[in-house]
Amino acid sequence: LSVEATDNLDPEKRVTPTNQELKAQGLGNIVSGLLGGIPVTQVIVRSTANIESGGKTRLASFIHGVLLLICVASIPNLLNEIPLASLAAILLVIGYKLARVSLFKAMWKEGFWQFVPFVVTIVGLVFTDLLTGIMLGMAVAFFEILIYNYQLNFYREETSAGSFTIRLTEHMTFLNKASLKRLLREVPPDCAVTIDMSSTRILDHDVREVIEDFTTHAAADGIDVTVLGSTRPTIALTDGV
Known part of the structure; x- marks a missing residue:
């Protein structure tokens, strides 16, 4: 520092x-x-x-x-x-x-999720001590990373009527399991779903189980599932644990 x-x-x-x-x-x-x-x-x-x-x-x-x-x-x-x-x-x-006033304005312009750890760190420094303030800021930043990974590592788009594509990003960890499972449950019956894993390098075992379970039971609801990319990417977390 x-x-x-x-x-x-x-x-x-x-x-x-x-x-x-x-x-x-x-x-x-x-x-x-x-x-x-x-x-x-x-x-x-x-x-x-x-x-x-x-x-x-x-x-x-x-x-x-x-x-x-x-x-x-x-x-x-x-x-x-x-x-x-x-x-x-x-x-x-x-x-x-x-720490001029302009610095606070600049951090606020960076976005809410950048500003919060900044403010928490300063408040922690003022009311506790240097190490405690830094640890509080790091804890908040780590929590934000967890939220980001939980929400933004995949997205769904409707390519045509009755046809959906779910794109997975490069890193799919166990933090994404619950939200991905919820998204797959919202897929309407009698449609076509493409799960695009072509960009995925890290796929957690729990996430792979969710995808495999969905592909197994989708036919009962008339859902045609296509998986693009390997179901076993370069790195599969928690394998063999």
């Missing part, structure tokens, strides 16, 4: 090498642990201070770290006298630069 925020604040729009950042933090935490120190990580306040001060190279971060080390070692009591309100004000300014 700090890396992405720092890249957004950088006036030159450079991209941080994340692998190098991860290795540096790992090595720093090892050394800190061996010396009895606390874990270290990148923080947006230090990065913002460097950017606002005109820092452009890694030397700026190194000098910043050396100055902090000198201050902590020489004047720790004086540092404790800095009002927390002053530090909070700095964070508010940084937060405003990263």
Whole structure:
């Protein structure tokens, strides 16, 4: 998160090498642990201070770290006298630069399902903490993915009078079983149905069972069923489980 925020604040729009950042933090935490120190990580306040001060190279971060080390070692009591309100004000300014009103408008224009996880994450960050807010946002986003997969992985179209085509998409998981079963039950008797699986690569065993059951019992209702594409695609989930 700090890396992405720092890249957004950088006036030159450079991209941080994340692998190098991860290795540096790992090595720093090892050394800190061996010396009895606390874990270290990148923080947006230090990065913002460097950017606002005109820092452009890694030397700026190194000098910043050396100055902090000198201050902590020489004047720790004086540092404790800095009002927390002053530090909070700095964070508010940084937060405003990263989350302007235009950002909220842009997310709203992306659509309701994009805006909800965004807002939930922000509310979680404000009223709990960083990790909890992120986890709440991820949970909402995951729930939206489940709903999307449940609803939109197939559709029915009437190609002619008394003739229907049900097209399955690339991924058909167990989440689609109930809705697909309901759709097949709504097929009227004495018609022709084509189940197009030509684009399907992942077909769950439960979904395949629903299709096979429908093709078996459709004749009793006068329904002529045609299945396009293999009933056993490249990957069949839950087979052998």
